[in-house]
Amino acid sequence: MEKRNPVIFLSQKRIEKSIALLHYIWPQHLTVEQLFSQIKILCEKNKCTASARVRLSFSNGNGGLYDGGGKLNYLIEAWSLDTSINDLNVNGMVTGFCPLVKKSCDHVANLKSASALTYSVAAQYVQQQKWNDCIILNHRENICETTIANLFWIKNGTIFTPSLTEGCVDGVMRAYLIDTIETITETPCRPIDLLEADEVFITNVIRGIRWIRSVENINYTNQLTSRLHQQYITSLF
Structure with a gap:
């Protein structure tokens, strides 16, 4: 069995918690796991599977202030990152x-x-x-x-x-x-x-x-x- 990455697991939980807190309507056909599969596909297309910055944005309705209760929209963006970004910054x-x-x-x-x-x-x-x-x-x-x-x-x-x-x-x-x-x-x-x-x-x-x-x-x-x-x-x- 593949070992679960704790950061990915916590990211998924944060998404679920945030969507529930905002009372957004989650699409019936979409799961968080499927969403993360789409993220992987985008990273492969953008050639940034080794190290990437992924921005996942959610919105509700069509953008108006009182559009709540409509369909949940989401946008996935991914950019390549230098793997050295995770090194400890020795200079502080x-x-x-x-x-x-x-x-x-x-x-x-x-x-x-x-x-x-x-x-x-x-x-x-x-x-x-x-x-x-x-x-x-x-x-x-x-x-x-x-x-x-x-x-x-x-x-x-x-x-x-x-x-x-x-x-x-x-x-x-x-x-x-x-x-x-x-x-x-x-x-x-x-x-x-x-x-x-x-x-x-x-x-x-x-x-x-x-x-x-x-x-x-x-x-x-x-x-x-x-x-x-x-x-x-x-x-x-």
């Missing part, structure tokens, strides 16, 4: 806090949606500061996520990440690490908690684990982060 990322936007913690905050204004504003701020990324706070002034990833920090050997109730995206790589490393603690985090951490890293399904070297000029090590990457990311890709 330079980051800081974004003061311009705050993310809400409503019931759709955990979804990865096309409503990207918050992230667009934050990304412009990153460019202005000449950083690699920035950390977005929620309306409670707690740590939420970055413009491109979920956030983790390490203190005294314990790994922490903001809970979903803090408004962060329910990322696939985040879910994979929490399922695999049972000792990860989900908890609210104030900016001062992050600045007092020993290590900080971010995760997303494209880049795996990325080490953050500094937040607001506070520097971090990467000993445990490097081991986590070797143990849990390298084997996936």
Whole structure:
């Protein structure tokens, strides 16, 4: 029996959860497994089976604000990626806090949606500061996520990440690490908690684990982060 890839399994579960939360009507003739078969076919056509970035977008109805309840539409896009993107970034990322936007913690905050204004504003701020990324706070002034990833920090050997109730995206790589490393603690985090951490890293399904070297000029090590990457990311890709 073929070994199930945990990231693919979690991606499928996230799709099912998101569609149900949005009350979209799933086509009777289509299953998530069939959808992923179509993704494989597209990657073969685009010659990116070795390493690819796949964007799967869903919409409901015909695009109007009150078109809900219509047929579910989906779009699959696939691009080739350099396999080195999954290597640990040895130089680390330079980051800081974004003061311009705050993310809400409503019931759709955990979804990865096309409503990207918050992230667009934050990304412009990153460019202005000449950083690699920035950390977005929620309306409670707690740590939420970055413009491109979920956030983790390490203190005294314990790994922490903001809970979903803090408004962060329910990322696939985040879910994979929490399922695999049972000792990860989900908890609210104030900016001062992050600045007092020993290590900080971010995760997303494209880049795996990325080490953050500094937040607001506070520097971090990467000993445990490097081991986590070797143990849990390298084997996936």
